[in-house]
Amino acid sequence: MLERLLLLFAFAMLMTAGILAVRTRAVRVVSRLRSAPTSPLWEVLGERADGRPAIILFSTSSCAVCKSAQIPAIEMVRHKLGESSVRVFNVDAATRPDLVKAFRIMTAPTTVVFTGDGRVTAYNHGFASAERIIQQLATGSVLAVPRGH
Amino acid sequence: MTDLPTYDITARKAHQWAMVALVASAFAIGGTAAAVLLAIAGTVMLLGRFWWPADIVRQLVWRVIEPAGILPRHEAHEDRETRRLARALGGAIWLSSAGLLVVNLPFVGWAFAFAIGIMVALDASVDFCTLCFVCVQLEHRGLLPGLLRHAPGRRIAGEA
Numbered sequence: 559m560l561e562r563l564l565l566l567f568a569f570a571m572l573m574t575a576g577i578l579a580v581r582t583r584a585v586r587v588v589s590r591l592r593s594a595p596t597s598p599l600w601e602v603l604g605e606r607a608d609g610r611p612a613i614i615l616f617s618t619s620s621c622a623v624c625k626s627a628q629i630p631a632i633e634m635v636r637h638k639l640g641e642s643s644v645r646v647f648n649v650d651a652a653t654r655p656d657l658v659k660a661f662r663i664m665t666a667p668t669t670v671v672f673t674g675d676g677r678v679t680a681y682n683h684g685f686a687s688a689e690r691i692i693q694q695l696a697t698g699s700v701l702a703v704p705r706g707h
Numbered sequence: 708m709t710d711l712p713t714y715d716i717t718a719r720k721a722h723q724w725a726m727v728a729l730v731a732s733a734f735a736i737g738g739t740a741a742a743v744l745l746a747i748a749g750t751v752m753l754l755g756r757f758w759w760p761a762d763i764v765r766q767l768v769w770r771v772i773e774p775a776g777i778l779p780r781h782e783a784h785e786d787r788e789t790r791r792l793a794r795a796l797g798g799a800i801w802l803s804s805a806g807l808l809v810v811n812l813p814f815v816g817w818a819f820a821f822a823i824g825i826m827v828a829l830d831a832s833v834d835f836c837t838l839c840f841v842c843v844q845l846e847h848r849g850l851l852p853g854l855l856r857h858a859p860g861r862r863i864a865g866e867a
Contacts, residue, residue, distance in 0.1 A: 562735045573825065577833055620842040620851055627786035634711055652846045665840040683746055685786045688711065 586681060587662045591670070591678040600676055602660045603647065607676025611695050612645040614670040615662070620653045621666040626687050628667040634688040635695070644695065671695060711784040715765075717773065718780075719790075722764040723831035726752060730801070730824045734817065745820060746805035752798030756791060790830070793838055796821045 591599070600606055603614070615632060617624035629648075636644055651658050651666055661670055664683060669692045671680040680694035726748050733744035755762030771811050773780045807816030831834040844850040 559735060559737070562737060566731055566735060569821075573828065577829070600737040612785070617845050620846050621839060622792070622840055623786040623789045623836065630711055631784060642773070651843060655847070658847065664843070665836070666843045669840075684834055684839070687784050689783070705812055 584681070588678070588681045591661070593680065596672075596676040596678070599660055599678070602656055603649075605647070607672065607674070608645070609674045610643060612647065612672040612676075613618050613672050613695075614647045614649060614672070615692065616649050616651045616658070616661070616663050616666055616668040616670075618666045620651060623685055626666045626670070631686065631688040631691065632669070635691050638688070638692065639695070713782040713784050713786075714787060715769070715773075716781045716783055716785065717778050718765040718768040721768045721778065722755075722762065722832050723827050725764040727824050727831065728818055734820075742805045742808040744746070745801050745816075749798045749801030749803075749805060752794050752801060754798075755866065756794045756798065785834075786836075788834060789838065793826070793830075793836075794809050797827060 596607070613635070615624070615628060615633060617628070632646055636646065649657055651663055651668075657663070661668075667682075667688050668700070669680075669682045669691065670678060671682075672689060673679050679697065679702060680691075682694075686694075727749040729744055733741040733748070736744065749773070751761065751763055760766065766806065772778050799817050804820040805817040806825075807813070807819070828838040829837055840849060
């Protein structure tokens with residue numbers, strides 16, 4: 559039994575190290591995206607920053623979470639902040655390898671939040687709630703957070 | 708637009724960690740008890756998915772732990788559908804793993820049991836959906852079977 563407990567302990571340590579490595583990578587990706595010139599990212603997207611904060615949602619056709627939770631959450635963000643105050647881009651990660659590479663996308667849904675001047679302010683691997691995105695938009699810009707958040 | 712539904716995250720995480728602990732205990736104890744514990748974990752996962760009273764950890768959290776203030780209740784909007792599917796799949800695989808231990812195929816049984824255990828632990832600790840990650844990587848490489856693809860992506864109201 560001691561042998562098995564030691565195996566479990568080693569396995570748990572390995573898993574913790576893996577999680578920490580992935581988190582470190584995610585932090586690096588965000589800091590690189592934040593510090594990199596923003597125009598190439600917008601060029602790959604085929605758009606330009608227009609002064610409004612923006613959200614890019616990376617989804618795929620196999621992503622059930624995107625349809626059942628992430629899209630409703632983004633619609634809630636738009637509803638709470640004003641339909642025209644936030645730009646939203648829904649990108650199919652399976653058909654846009656250029657964007658997947660540029661934004662270093664690992665999973666879907668992934669949401670990238672931009673400030674009005676086109677800088678990346680947040681990067682969410684996996685589902686991000688409406689409250690979280692609203693906070694990220696507010697942190698990165700002068701956008702007012704509605705009451706109750 | 709109505710507010711999005713919220714769920715008890717504390718109860719979900721307590722359930723997930725309890726299941727991981729049960730599977731880890733099964734591995735540590737070994738022998739016949741391992742198959743029994745794995746079968747219990749599989750049954751709670753599978754049966755609790757379709758019949759709430761069988762979801763014993765959540766029941767314990769709602770009836771005892773949260774009212775006593777041992778753990779604070781935390782509610783938030785999150786993905787429910789994928790977790791329900793994953794729960795049913797995970798429960799079925801843990802039950803199968805118990806069966807594999809009984810018929811003396813421990814290596815295969817534990818391999819499946821640990822794979823599910825890792826997925827549950829990743830979701831409980833960092834909200835990481837392993838199934839989503841695998842699907843995206845396969846789809847990105849054009850390796851995802853057509854059967855697993857859904858209808859074309861839903862548009863977001865007002866998206867650019």
